[in-house]
Amino acid sequence: MSECAGQATVFVVDDDEAMRDSIQLLLESVHLSARTFACALDFMKHFEQKQEGCLLLDVRMPGMNGMELLELLKSGGIDLPVVMITGHGDVPLAVRALKHGAFDFIQKPFNAQELLDRVHAALDLDRKNNRRNSEVAQYRALFQALTDREMEVVDLVVAGNSSKMIAKALGISPKTVDIHRANIMRKLNIRSVAEMVQLRLTLLDA
């Protein structure tokens, strides 16, 4: 943990001590920060929602196994990318893990480079996620400045209606609709309807 690169941390959960230790050394050798846990419960105790990074998770473990921890994380809304470590030939288990939201899986015994490639990919994803999350928060703040009537107009515009149709639908004059649209553009700091649609959809996706 001495050689931390940025804020990202690679979490490792494996019951085998040698595996934990060797993976930690390996990650540190490429200047990644790593934290290891012997079991799922240990990880749950120390993990905080805001922490960035990724999780290397062994499927076979005594007590709570890897699959169960994965499901717990996903149902808790934690979008930390998870790389599953599976035994050789456990393809069905790996597929199940992917369906439950794991980012990737790697089969033991593995090449060190393979593990590192997957860890990097996971960290990239985590960074992207974090960036998007901050954008969404920004957009949400912008939209919060809009009045209720202006939100109605935004949704009708995104649905592809013209000003006349919107006026008819809302029972107001087209001129009033145009005023609402001008206000919306200004408040959201955008210049085109296309941008408005993009913003709105991004928020809806999140």
Add this chain to the structure above:
Amino acid sequence: MSVFAPATRGNLIPYIPLLAYVLFACFIAFAGFQGFRKVENLIEVEKLNDLGSIADMKVGQIVSWQDGHRRRAEAFSAGALLATEFERWLQEGKPLDGQEQKILRVLAGLQLTHGYATVSLLDRQGMVRISTGKIDALDGADLKLVLEAMNGRHPLFSDIRRIGHGDRAVSLSLAAPLIDANLENGPVVGAVLLQIDPHDFLYPLLQLWPSESLSAETLLTRQEGGDVVFLNELRHRKGAALSLRIPAATLNLPTAMAIRGETSALNGIDYRGVPVVAVMRRVPGTSWFMTSKVDRSELFAPINQLKEWAASLGLASAVLGGGFFFIWLRGIQARQKQLKAEHDAALEREMRVKHFKYLTRYANDMIIVANEEGQIVEANERAEQALGYSREELLHMRVVDLHDPFDRLAISGKFEKLKQEGAIRLEGVYQRKDGSAFPVEISARVIEVQDVKYIQGIIRDLTERKQLEEMRAKMEHAGRLTIAGEMASGMAHELSQPLTACNNYLDVCLRRMDENAWDHEKLRDTLKLAANQAERAGKIVRHLRGMVQKQGHDRALVDVNLLIRDVTSFLEDEIKRQGISLTMTLLPLPQVMACRIEIEQVLHNLCKNAIESMYSWPQRELRVSTRVLESGFVLVAVSDTGKGILPEEMAKLFNPFQTSKKDGLGLGLVICRNIVESHGGQIWMDTPRAFGAEFCFTLPIGVQHE
């Protein structure tokens, strides 16, 4: 009861004609008897008439014969002949010359003419003066007769009397007084005595019969005291005249009946004791009775012959009729018996046919009946359905046609074998009408119906069974592979950990060396870690044998007998399928500390080996037994009657990858030994026997191992 009632009535029916026949025969016999009686009566009446007229005639003849003699005697008395000369002779005291000769000549002429035995002249005192016979003096009877005649001045007949011994010594005398005709009521001068031999006229008269007859005769009798005396010579008995006497009281004797005044006797019994028909007459002027009689047997001879003929004819026809009737009755009975037997047999046959039809119709198997040539003569619905042929088509086929063309070669010769042995069981392949083939099991046997031999085949479609068997075999194989697979994957997992860790450490070292970031000591430590992991992997490989027990099954106190029951019930299907008889001798056991699953695996392996060793082996017995050893162990023995184990295989029995099975892994007994030894027990194969094999293993009692 109702069942037997018709039979009883049926038995009586044939006797009704018999009864009718007997009644008819009785009627005929009675009518015949009556007819004969009538005819007999007619004959009797007619014969009585005949006898009567004969008797009357003879009586008439006797009377006229007597009359003739009496007239001649009266002529003497009237002196017409000799009285004068004889009187003179008497008066003179002596005969004149030539007078004696003259008288004698007259007397001789008289004797000759009228057939007298002797003619004698007697004086008033009854002294014989002259006689044609050599008579000097009269006997008492004649003298008395003569004196009576002289006193009565009328001729007198004496009765027939015996005058000496011998057949012909009978005589009849007629005495006539000689009366002097010159004077009215002239004195009696003397008398003439005429002795008559009955043989001369009377007896022949009596014996004479107007028609030819074998038994007819005429009898002359008189009563003498209490007896009937027969006067004439009898036809049927010599020397009877005047000597035969029969008591007059004899009931049916016709001559006796005559004395009692009867004139005819239909059922008389004559002096011989023979039944006769007789007619009796009194001879007038005498004490005689005339009896004309004839034997009944002669009288009824013609009719008796007819009777005999009729009787024998009747008897013959009765016997013949009876015989025919008996035969007819026997025939009817036999026929009835046969009909009943046939009826019963038909009923039974019908029942059987019904039963057979029911069985065959609802049978789940094909049933085909063929004749000795293999030509199909009967097939059930199931066969039609399974083969796709209609019944008519099947009846034009031979059993061999049902087989798949490739199968026909395989079954050639089986048909002959079947006919020799009477029954056969084989598996084959049948071909449907559409050409598709399916496996079958055929149970065929020779059956005999009314001396004709048929082949009955029960054919089971094995498609489903084969599929099941194949599936089961696949599953068992898969199960075995799964065990091996799980072991392998367990091993791989165990190995992958140290290998991966080792790889990681080495990679770290390489990277750090590239960067020149780490000093010598830090690199050495990390390499040491890598070496540790490599050593760990080596240990895993070295202790591969111990892998099984390291899978971590929990041990607990278990009852081995219970485990044996679990395992055998799990294998029950296969045991049944293979026709194996299972014998379990499980003695009460203390509990042992063991892993239930592992011990079950050992039992399963041993039982499965035993079962498989008995495939295609005639004797199939699986024995499982348990007992307690004094050394503190529980002993389990699993034995079979299969092909056994060759001595050269014995030594390698527990070596890995040794197998006698086609697709075995050769790990079964290895795993068993690992498990048993890990429990502190031993496993071994018992000394080989003539056939089969026995595997034993021991487990320590109640000892917590490890």
